[in-house]
Amino acid sequence: xxxxxxxxxxxxxxxxxxxxxxxxxxxxxxxxxxxxxxxxxxxxxxxxxxxxxxxxxxxxxxxxxxxxxxxxxxxxxxxxxxxxxxxxxxxxxxxxxxxxxxxxxxxxxxxxxxxxxxxxxxxxxxxxxxxxxxxxxxxxxxxxxxxxxxxxxxxxxxxxxxxxxxxxxxxxxxxxxxxxxxxxxxxxxxxxxxxxxxxxxxxxxxxxxxxxxxxxxxxxxxxxxxxxxxxxxxxxxxxxxxxxxxxxxxxxxxxxxxxxxxxxxxxxxxxxxxxxxxxxxxxxxxxxxxxxxxxxxxxxxxxxxxxxxxxxxxxxxxxxxxxxxxxxxxxxxxxxxxxxxxxxxxxxxxxxxxxxxxxxxxxxxxxxxxxxxxxxxxxxxxxxxxxxxxxxxxxxxxxxxxxxxxxxxxxxxxxxxxxxxxxxxxxxxxxxxxxxxxxxxxxxxxxxxxxxxxxxxxxxxxxxxxxxxxxxxxxxxxxxxxxxxxxxxxxxxxxxxxxxxxxxxxxxxxxxxxxxxxxxxxxxxxxxxxxxxxxxxxxxxxxxxxxxxxxxxxxxxxxxxxxxxxxxxxxxxxxxxxxxxxxxxxxxxxxxxxxxxxxxxxxxxxxxxxxxxxxxxxxxxxxxxxxxxxxxxxxxxxxxxxxxxxxxxxxxxxxxxxxxxxxxxxxxxxxxxxxxxxxxxxxxxxxxxxxxxxxxxxxxxxxxxxxxxxxxxxxxxxxxxxxxxxxx
Amino acid sequence: xxxxxxxxxxxxxxxxxxxxxxxxxxxxxxxxxxxxxxxxxxxxxxxxxxxxxxxxxxxxxxxxxxxxxxxxxxxxxxxxxxxxxxxxxxxxxxxxxxxxxxxxxxxxxxxxxxxxxxxxxxxxxxxxxxxxxxxxxxxxxxxxxxxxxxxxxxxxxxxxxxxxxxxxxxxxxxxx
Numbered sequence: 006x007x008x009x010x011x012x013x014x015x016x017x018x019x020x021x022x023x024x025x026x027x028x029x030x031x032x033x034x035x036x037x038x039x040x041x042x043x044x045x046x047x048x049x050x051x052x053x054x055x056x057x058x059x060x061x062x063x064x065x066x067x068x069x070x071x072x073x074x075x076x077x078x079x080x081x082x083x084x085x086x087x088x089x090x091x092x093x094x095x096x097x098x099x100x101x102x103x104x105x106x107x108x109x110x111x112x113x114x115x116x117x118x119x120x121x122x123x124x125x126x127x128x129x130x131x132x133x134x135x136x137x138x139x140x141x142x143x144x145x146x147x148x149x150x151x152x153x154x155x156x157x158x159x160x161x162x163x164x165x166x167x168x169x170x171x172x173x174x175x176x177x178x179x180x181x182x183x184x185x186x187x188x189x190x191x192x193x194x195x196x197x198x199x200x201x202x203x204x205x206x207x208x209x210x211x212x213x214x215x216x217x218x219x220x221x222x223x224x225x226x227x228x229x230x231x232x233x234x235x236x237x238x239x240x241x242x243x244x245x246x247x248x249x250x251x252x253x254x255x256x257x258x259x260x261x262x263x264x265x266x267x268x269x270x271x272x273x274x275x276x277x278x279x280x281x282x283x284x285x286x287x288x289x290x291x292x293x294x295x296x297x298x299x300x301x302x303x304x305x306x307x308x309x310x311x312x313x314x315x316x317x318x319x320x321x322x323x324x325x326x327x328x329x330x331x332x333x334x335x336x337x338x339x340x341x342x343x344x345x346x347x348x349x350x351x352x353x354x355x356x357x358x359x360x361x362x363x364x365x366x367x368x369x370x371x372x373x374x375x376x377x378x379x380x381x382x383x384x385x386x387x388x389x390x391x392x393x394x395x396x397x398x399x400x401x402x403x404x405x406x407x408x409x410x411x412x413x414x415x416x417x418x419x420x421x422x423x424x425x426x427x428x429x430x431x432x433x434x435x436x437x438x439x440x441x442x443x444x445x446x447x448x449x450x451x452x453x454x455x456x457x458x459x460x461x462x463x464x465x466x467x468x469x470x471x472x473x474x475x476x477x478x479x480x481x482x483x484x485x486x487x488x489x490x491x492x493x494x495x496x497x498x499x500x501x502x503x504x505x506x507x508x509x510x511x512x513x514x515x516x517x518x519x520x521x522x523x524x525x526x527x528x529x530x531x532x533x534x535x536x537x538x539x540x541x542x543x544x545x546x547x548x549x550x551x552x553x554x555x556x557x558x559x560x561x562x563x564x565x566x567x568x569x570x571x572x573x574x575x576x577x578x579x580x581x582x583x584x585x586x587x588x589x590x591x592x593x594x595x596x597x598x599x600x601x602x603x604x605x606x607x608x609x610x611x612x613x614x615x616x617x618x619x620x621x622x623x624x625x626x627x628x629x630x631x632x633x634x635x636x637x638x639x640x641x642x643x644x645x646x647x648x649x650x651x652x653x654x655x656x657x658x659x660x661x662x663x664x665x666x667x668x669x670x671x672x673x674x675x676x677x678x679x680x681x682x683x684x685x686x687x688x689x690x691x692x693x694x695x696x697x698x699x700x701x702x703x704x705x706x707x708x709x710x711x712x713x714x715x716x717x718x719x720x721x722x723x724x725x726x727x728x729x730x731x732x733x
Numbered sequence: 734x735x736x737x738x739x740x741x742x743x744x745x746x747x748x749x750x751x752x753x754x755x756x757x758x759x760x761x762x763x764x765x766x767x768x769x770x771x772x773x774x775x776x777x778x779x780x781x782x783x784x785x786x787x788x789x790x791x792x793x794x795x796x797x798x799x800x801x802x803x804x805x806x807x808x809x810x811x812x813x814x815x816x817x818x819x820x821x822x823x824x825x826x827x828x829x830x831x832x833x834x835x836x837x838x839x840x841x842x843x844x845x846x847x848x849x850x851x852x853x854x855x856x857x858x859x860x861x862x863x864x865x866x867x868x869x870x871x872x873x874x875x876x877x878x879x880x881x882x883x884x885x886x887x888x889x890x891x892x893x894x895x896x897x898x899x900x901x902x903x904x905x906x907x908x909x
């Protein structure tokens with residue numbers, strides 16, 4: 006063995022020179038390599054110096070793959086070296102060898118080096134093993150931390166609502182490891198704990214001097230442009246961003262902000278929970294890596310989205326194609342999250358994410374920005390109408406029922422859309438426009454999409470203004486009740502109507518409920534408004550009875566109204582004030598009333614029924630309906646949702662559901678009302694299945710009181726006709 | 734009559750610590766160890782399987798898991814006839830990476846079948862994935878099977894499904 010061969014051997018390297026279809030081993034006496042070749046049944050020449058390429062590849066499939074890269078390196082001029090990365094070979098005796106191949110050219114001659122790392126491998130492996138053990142632990146801790154932070158946030162909000170005390174919170178979170186701050190909507194701090202002081206390295210006096218809420222909003226704004234709008238709108242928010250501490254050091258914080266609302270819906274406080282996640286983040290940032298995918302939905306996350314849209318903007322748009330951006334926000338997600346728990350919430354987000362992904366084309370980009378917000382970047386738009394179609398598909402797909410904890414839930418979403426047809430565009434502006442449009446869609450009653458309109462720029466305070474107008478409208482009694490008759494098929498002679506609210510707006514004329522009920526619900530104004538409707542309806546009913554016009558009036562009651570501690574008292578007071586018999590009043594409630602504390606709601610409803618008031622379950626089939634579940638509910642009437650009635654002529658599914666509901670309700674002695682009946686064919690179908698009442702434009706639109714009085718006789722006549730035409 | 738022997742490369746791909754090596758050891762050697770020993774680089778195992786009278790030599794490339802230190806090397810995927818994408822059902826974070834890995838696989842191996850294995854299904858109390866996760870994976874074009882290298886559940890079936898998807902078998906085996 007020459008000195009050179011000895012050195013190569015000492016380095017644990019087998020040096021092979023490529024010569025046509027053969028490799029010549031430079032250090033022909035290489036003990037380890039020859040032994041390994043022999044062990045892998047690789048034929049070599051007697052002197053051990055020549056091995057043909059095919060045999061080498063047969064013995065080392067890994068090298069066969071690497072030779073493609075090696076050939077490319079050998080074919081290139083210059084001294085390029087390519088490495089294969091480590092692989093493990095097991096010899097006949099079961100011993101493992103860690104090897105790495107390198108391909109380079111020496112004086113134009115192709116050389117393949119195979120390095121044996123076996124002796125140093127355990128040290129190398131040990132480092133990786135420890136790093137990955139730590140990473141696993143880190144992953145577990147982050148998962149638990151996120152879970153606990155959300156739970157703490159909910160606990161504090163619940164405590165404040167139940168106890169109406171911030172002092173009690175301060176006591177319970179004093180020594181908590183998560184930082185807690187409770188502040189007023191203007192940022193004025195009312196309570197902080199020690200963990201917050203530790204993160205910001207400022208004393209509580211200093212912390213109370215600065216508006217930490219403003220600081221957070223401005224620090225997070227680059228990543229989360231919607232943060233301010235989300236919290237001002239009274240929604241929950243969570244995210245991770247870099248925040249400057251008192252000493253000037255940047256810390257990564259994971260922050261959750263939840264609003265606490267007064268009974269009238271006004272935000273009284275924000276509960277903010279923060280955790281310093283700098284240590285957890287350091288692993289990712291030091292390696293320059295960013296998974297880029299959301300933990301819950303596995304979709305590209307916010308950072309990934311910004312990278313993507315910036316790259317699209319940098320590349321510019323080509324051809325005649327435009328770019329659409331859709332900002333999707335789930336409606337009432339926080340309520341579902343609070344009612345059913347975070348696990349169910351995560352499940353819902355995950356399901357919605359996959360539905361969104363399936364509703365768009367492969368080249369469109371879907372991201373989960375966090376919380377309940379998603380975006381879709383729609384490529385290659387030729388006509389704006391394409392976006393309408395996509396939005397409808399998304400709304401429909403999100404709305405399909407989902408089964409969570411044995412319940413069927415239908416989610417809805419609000420979608421804001423903006424379009425860009427210029428070759429260059431500002432991504433931040435596009436996102437802001439889509440966000441504003443989404444907000445407009447929410448304001449207009451949710452469950453719909455809206456295109457961005459520059460006028461929306463001035464409409465940000467629209468909701469607040471609408472809330473103020475609603476307060477005035479209640480004072481000024483600008484609401485009117487319209488009454489829509491329900492026609493009997495089963496032979497009832499009594500005239501039945503549903504009371505429906507309208508707003509006689511001083512500037513905009515008569516507004517339908519869709520224009521203001523959403524805001525009334527969110528702001529809490531639904532409570533006084535609901536009481537007004539109830540009082541008004543009972544008053545009208547009492548007046549009609551005094552004129553010997555027998556009538557039953559159904560009034561819609563929202564879940565919020567029903568859960569209000571004074572609801573029963575308000576109801577009995579109104580019945581007594583108006584002298585309207587309880588037996589002539591019907592309350593229409595929706596399935597959402599039963600979402601929270603089912604047993605308590607059942608007890609309340611039974612108490613109300615004891616007064617003589619009847620209960621109708623409204624919009625049946627759109628919520629978490631289950632026919633089995635219906636057996637538990639103390640209801641007298643069931644109103645099949647209009648979407649099924651409208652589907653009767655289109656799909657068999659609607660027919661099947663409607664028939665099943667009627668049949669089960671009949672078994673349970675519950676009368677069925679079909680709403681939204683608009684055609685003779687629908688009516689015939691329902692009559693044949695012996696539905697009890699029908700309501701819809703086929704018979705009457707909602708009528709003013711005077712119009713009802715004019716039609717009163719005709720309604721009675723219709724009831725009678727149906728009685729005689731009733732199928733046997 | 735002995736049929737021809739066909740060699741097919743199958744890559745085991747996925748985040749770190751999801752059980753790729755354990756699945757190979759279970760399938761090839763019928764053994765399992767609870768100790769987590771991280772893989773560095775690649776280890777190729779061979780396993781002959783009989784398919785329709787032919788012998789198929791599966792060349793199983795157990796590729797180092799993806800993490801902040803290590804990316805999936807596209808060159809390791811070259812020539813693969815199928816990919817098993819392994820994820821850990823007890824770690825949502827591992828599933829989070831599926832979309833990213835699926836993109837790489839789609840770019841490097843267009844048209845090559847990918848079967849997703851949600852491993853560690855024996856840990857039922859720690860299981861964190863739901864039907865929606867599975868729907869999400871299927872939306873990426875990945876068929877999913879729950880496996881356990883520890884108990885051996887569905888391990889043979891996963892490879893059998895892979896063989897079928899590679900167009901070698903007689904059909905897709907029935908789901909467990």
